[in-house]
Amino acid sequence: MNQAIEALIAKLHPLERKVLPYLDKLTTLHELVSASGLQEVEVMRALQWLQNKGIVLITQTIQEVVELDANGKLYAEKGLPEKQFLKSLESVSVPISIFDVQKNSCLDQNEITICIGLLRKRNAITLKKEGNEILVHATAEGQLLFKKQTKEEAFLHSLEFPRDMKELSPEEKIIFTELSQRKNIVKTNVIKLRTAHLTQLGLTLLTYDLNKEFVEQLTPEMLSNNSWKHNIFRHYDVSINVPHLSGGKRHIVNQAISYIKQIWLDMGFVEMTGQLLQTSYWDLDSLFVPQDHPARQMQDTFFIKDETGKGIALGKLPKDFAKIKEVHETGAKTGSTGWQTTWHEKESQKVLLRTHTTVLSALKLAELGEYPKTLHKKLPIKYFNVGKVFRNEAMDWKHLFEFHQVDGIVIDETANLKNLKAYLRQFFGKMGYTQIRMRPAYFPYTEPSLEVEAWHPIKNQWIELGGAGIFRSEVVVPLLGKDVPVLAWGLGLERIISEYYHITDIRDLYKNDMKQLQQMKIWMK
Numbered sequence: 001m002n003q004a005i006e007a008l009i010a011k012l013h014p015l016e017r018k019v020l021p022y023l024d025k026l027t028t029l030h031e032l033v034s035a036s037g038l039q040e041v042e043v044m045r046a047l048q049w050l051q052n053k054g055i056v057l058i059t060q061t062i063q064e065v066v067e068l069d070a071n072g073k074l075y076a077e078k079g080l081p082e083k084q085f086l087k088s089l090e091s092v093s094v095p096i097s098i099f100d101v102q103k104n105s106c107l108d109q110n111e112i113t114i115c116i117g118l119l120r121k122r123n124a125i126t127l128k129k130e131g132n133e134i135l136v137h138a139t140a141e142g143q144l145l146f147k148k149q150t151k152e153e154a155f156l157h158s159l160e161f162p163r164d165m166k167e168l169s170p171e172e173k174i175i176f177t178e179l180s181q182r183k184n185i186v187k188t189n190v191i192k193l194r195t196a197h198l199t200q201l202g203l204t205l206l207t208y209d210l211n212k213e214f215v216e217q218l219t220p221e222m223l224s225n226n227s228w229k230h231n232i233f234r235h236y237d238v239s240i241n242v243p244h245l246s247g248g249k250r251h252i253v254n255q256a257i258s259y260i261k262q263i264w265l266d267m268g269f270v271e272m273t274g275q276l277l278q279t280s281y282w283d284l285d286s287l288f289v290p291q292d293h294p295a296r297q298m299q300d301t302f303f304i305k306d307e308t309g310k311g312i313a314l315g316k317l318p319k320d321f322a323k324i325k326e327v328h329e330t331g332a333k334t335g336s337t338g339w340q341t342t343w344h345e346k347e348s349q350k351v352l353l354r355t356h357t358t359v360l361s362a363l364k365l366a367e368l369g370e371y372p373k374t375l376h377k378k379l380p381i382k383y384f385n386v387g388k389v390f391r392n393e394a395m396d397w398k399h400l401f402e403f404h405q406v407d408g409i410v411i412d413e414t415a416n417l418k419n420l421k422a423y424l425r426q427f428f429g430k431m432g433y434t435q436i437r438m439r440p441a442y443f444p445y446t447e448p449s450l451e452v453e454a455w456h457p458i459k460n461q462w463i464e465l466g467g468a469g470i471f472r473s474e475v476v477v478p479l480l481g482k483d484v485p486v487l488a489w490g491l492g493l494e495r496i497i498s499e500y501y502h503i504t505d506i507r508d509l510y511k512n513d514m515k516q517l518q519q520m521k522i523w524m525k
Contacts, residue, residue: 005204005205005208007235008053008055008201008205009205009208009210009212010214010232010234010235011053011234011235011236011237012210012234013046013049013234014216015038015042015043015045015046015049016046016049016050016055017210017211018036018038018046019032019036019038019043019046019047019050020046020050020055020202020205020206020210021206021210022035022036023056023196023197023198023202024198024206027195027196027197028193028194028195029043029044029047029193029194029195029196030161030162032047032196034161044194047194047196049240050196050202051196052240053201053237053240054199054201055198055199055201055202055205056196056197056198056199056202057196057197057199058194058195058196059194059195059196059197060192060193060194061192061193061195062190062191062192062193063164063165063190063191063192063193064164064165064166064188064189064190065162065163065164065165065188065189065190065191065193066159066162066163066164066165066168066176066186066187066188067159067162067163067186067187067188067189068156068159068185068186068187069184069185069186069187070184071182071183071184071185072156072159072179072184072185072186072187075153075156075185076153076156076157076159076160079153080150080152080153080156081105081107081111081112081114081115082114082115082118082119082124083146083150083153084105084106084107085101085105085107085112085115085116085119086119086124086125086138086142086143086145086146087105087146088100088101088104088105089101089125089136089137089138089142090138090143090146092137092138094137095126095128095135095136095137096135096136096137097133097134097135097136098112098116098133098134098135098136099133101136110183114182116136119142122141122142122145123139123141123142124138124139124141124142124145125137125138125139125142126139151171151175152175152178152179155172155175155176155179156179156185156186158172159186162189162191165188212232213232214232214233214234215228215231215232215233215234216233216234218233246518249522251517252497252501252509252517252520252523253404253493253494253497253509253510255522255523256493256497256500256523257386257404257493258523259523260386260406260431260493261384261386263427263430263431264384264408264427267382267423267426267427268382269382269383269384269408270381270382270383270384271383271384271385272360272361272363272364272383272384272385273360273385273387274354274357274359274360274363274385274387275354276353276354276387276388276390277304277351277352277353277354278315278351278352278354278359279315279316279317279348279349279350279351279352280296280347280348280349280350280351280352281315281317281318281321281324281348281349282359282362282363283352283354283355283356283359284296284355285324285328285343285348286324286359286362286366286475286478286479287358287359287362287444287445287475288327288328288444288445288472288474288475289444289445290328290339290341290444291328291339291341291343291344291347291348292341293444296347300355300391300392300393301352301353301355301391301392302352302353302390302392303350303351303352304351304352304353312350312351313350313351314346314349314350314351315349315350315351316349317345317348317349318366321345321348323478324343324348324478325343325345326338326478327474327477327478328341328343329341329342329343331474332477332478333477334472334473334474334477334478334483335473336472336473336474338474353389353390354389354390355389355390355391356389356405356407356490357385357386357387357389357405357406357407357490358405358407358445358488358490360383360385360387360407361383361385361407361408361409361471361486361488362475362479364383364409365409365411365471365475365476365479365480365486366479366480368381368411368480369479369480369481372480372481372482375480375481375482375484376413379411379412379413379484380410380411380412380413380414380415381410381411381412382408382409382410382411383408383409384406384407384408384409385405385406385407385408386404386405386406386407386493387404387405387407388402388403388404388405389402389403389404389405390402391403395507397459397504397505397506397507398463398495398506399506400494400506400507400510403492403493403494403506404492404493404494405466405490405491405492405493406466406489406490406491406492406493406496407488407489407490407491408423408487408488408489409471409486409487409488410423410486410487411480411484411485411486412484412485412487413484413485414485415470415485415486415487416470416485417448417450417470419487420450420468420469420470420487420489421438421450423487423489424438424452424468424489427491428452428454428465428496431496431497431500432499432500433454433496433499435454435455436452436453436454436455436465437452437453437454437462438450438451438452438453438468439451439453441467441469443467443469445469445471445472445474445475445488446467446468446469446470446471446472446488447469447470447472448469448470449467449468449469450467450468450469451464451466451467451468452464452465452466452467452468452489452491453465454499456499456504458504459504463495464492464495465491465492465495465496466489466490466491466492466496467489467490467491468487468488468489468490468491469488469489470485470486470487470488471486471488494506494509497509497523500523501520501521
């Protein structure tokens, strides 16, 4: 025996040995499954291994096939509804009501109606009306039809495996057209058809004895009784292709979050945290958002239902909530006139999923404002947060209803807009952005305000990455206790990191695609 062939035979897996002899005449997957008695996954695995060894060549073609649908599988086993209909009349010598037929055959009303039409067309039944009942009786042709296999039933049985649409005879095509007009009996499907053909090496292997037995595993018993010396072990091919194994790693968004946090920590910021559920008081009112602002409406905000499920849950307000009320209504001692509208306590109590992480900035200012006498000794103070926020928005390539926001504040008596722009440029530079612009904008809680935009080369337009500004006195004074410049920003994380991953639709960041997650590069700047 040729030594190379002998070595190759010694490497064949038992599944390969079982499939290989059938490849001389059979080529399709379902033929090999039927002939070998193996499961489909076992045959496919054997073919792949054989192809890796150069013994077979697997080809793949797109094919339109005819196959059984849900009802078709049931009817192939129990018979078509018209057969079940006739069966209920088999032992009846006199006409019976349609109601009794339905009861005896367990067919639904839709199937009964179809059966009546089909069987009358074939002259298999007769109908007559007596009073309010319709009686049915099987004719001689109907009794004969019940005893023989119909062309339709033969066609269903031929679909045990999907069949190529092109291989149907003219008569079968007519039957298919008729059955396809009925509910869930047959259907067409486009599949990938895999066929395997022996290479010259494979044809050569078939001339050798493939039934030689090899031991697959060395056991402790063989070692103890030395029987391994008399056994022939299957060789293992260490050079064969093996599946690629991806190492474990954090989700791409979590990788970016860790990097972003480190940027702010390196710049001397302290992380602030907080709950996802907040009251409207902290999320909106404390930031001087008017109570009739569109952001409070259901189309923009996810409010939490109360225990009854009919209303909105209400939370507790701080004891000194009156200072926020006064700012909204009159401007208090901020030099502002406020919104000049009545402030409603109940509106402020409504519980919601936070619409921005800027709510944490408001909470932090209120916390620092509890010690106004020592505040000046701590300045300047810098805080940041990276957290989830929720907006009731329609999703598209640049909008999500659940996303992350990068927030930050700098409390500094000497801070100005130039400092704010410097912080933002420093951050976006570390995120890899070289082409950004900042333009004037409006937000209820900052003045002046600006929007940060980056140029999107694929979409060929400027994309908003977030907003920023200096908190208004109406925000700072009631929370902090004194009017100190507070630089603030809120940036959309998903939009920022999409450029690095070459993602043009931010929805792709969270799609359940393991292949994408495995192939996506590690976040590294």
